[in-house]
Amino acid sequence: MSTDPTPRLAVGYLATPSGLDGIALAVVIARATGAAIDLICVVRPVGHDGQPGLREYQERLENQAAQWLADGAEHIPPGIETRTVVAVDDSFADGLIGMAQRSKAAMIVVGGADDGLLRRHSLGTVSTGLLHSSPLPVALAPRGYSDNAAAQLDSITVAVSSKPGRSDPLPFAVAMAENAGLDLRLLSLVSLDSPFDDETSRAARELQVATARALLDKTRATVTGDLEVDVLVADGATLDEALDNLPWDDGDVVAIGSGHLGAARRVFLGSTAARILRWTTAPVIVVPRSG
Structure with a gap:
């Protein structure tokens, strides 16, 4: 802000x-x-x-x-x-x-x-x-x-990317949470997108979930101040299923980063962000790609 x-x-x-x-x-x-x-x-x-x-x-x-x-x-x-x-x-x-x-x-x-x-x-x-x-x-x-006449903001969910070099909406989300007195939820999406449902695929997916949770815990440790910070790994066989499994409340807002193909300091709706936008029922804030 x-x-x-x-x-x-x-x-x-x-x-x-x-x-x-x-x-x-x-x-x-x-x-x-x-x-x-x-x-x-x-x-x-x-x-x-x-x-x-x-x-x-x-x-x-x-x-x-x-x-x-x-x-x-x-x-x-x-x-x-x-x-x-x-x-x-x-x-x-x-x-x-x-x-x-x-x-x-x-x-x-x-x-x-x-x-x-x-x-x-x-x-x-x-x-x-x-x-x-x-x-x-x-x-x-x-x-x-x-x-929704009773709409208000209680928490902001920020999508944390595991891919290096991607746009990071976390600083924006932290600033807005501090300014507005919101709880902060760190989100990671996990999907193997595999056509197989066997022991090997399940083990790979469990490893992805564990890696995502470790990333979120590491990210949470970087958030200073008195914010209430929660972490959530959305898991599914596909990305759409993982998104469909996410719980949304009336007081939620979602912050997502811009795609890596966009220009610096500009908003660009990437493929993952577009899918989040498609599935969520909460308001979404798309943050410009960092310079």
Whole structure:
């Protein structure tokens, strides 16, 4: 999270159910961290070249966006500092990133697509763009998140990779846990992905579990301070099965690193992160790859 006394959340908003999901997640994070909310709607520019009719049409677009933002802001409880911003850009994702950087936001928050499964993540055009270019952490709300009026944050789960050189979201997760008073859960995923179910395969899988647990214990020892830290090895015959076996509570949020193929200091949704996103019912924060 930002070192600014009042960190800011840049929330991309459209007048859709997914827009309300993004607001709901931003409210939950703001309550936990004391952050302020910038509610941002991006409209495309109209190339009017001084033509009065087209210039008026641009104004109508921006006024409509301002009205949508005013309506959306009504879903933010009193006590959370909020401002609404209309940005003009050819790309919603690029416009949102630009405004977030100018306001020195700590995080970008959005909902997913409106056609996904309830309580699951489904990426739309905006979220997909952010997950392949954002220099800031991107928080994603699952579909229908705004329906949970009692939503709050209690713990943050961070996926710890056993592969050297991979992006490490642990520093971000520790900072957010300390800032928001959250419990911290270290997660390792184990799957042999073998077509065989024999003694040799089972022994190999048990060795993987033991190695993963040793890594988590070693990682836990590096976490200083008074945080409550738990470790969990999610085990399954396949990665999808391991993910499906994970327990999620209403107060969970998941922090995952960016894929190693992405640019430094940018978010890039790798294959494992994409599968975590597919299976979890908790909000997910994707952290940029370290420089």
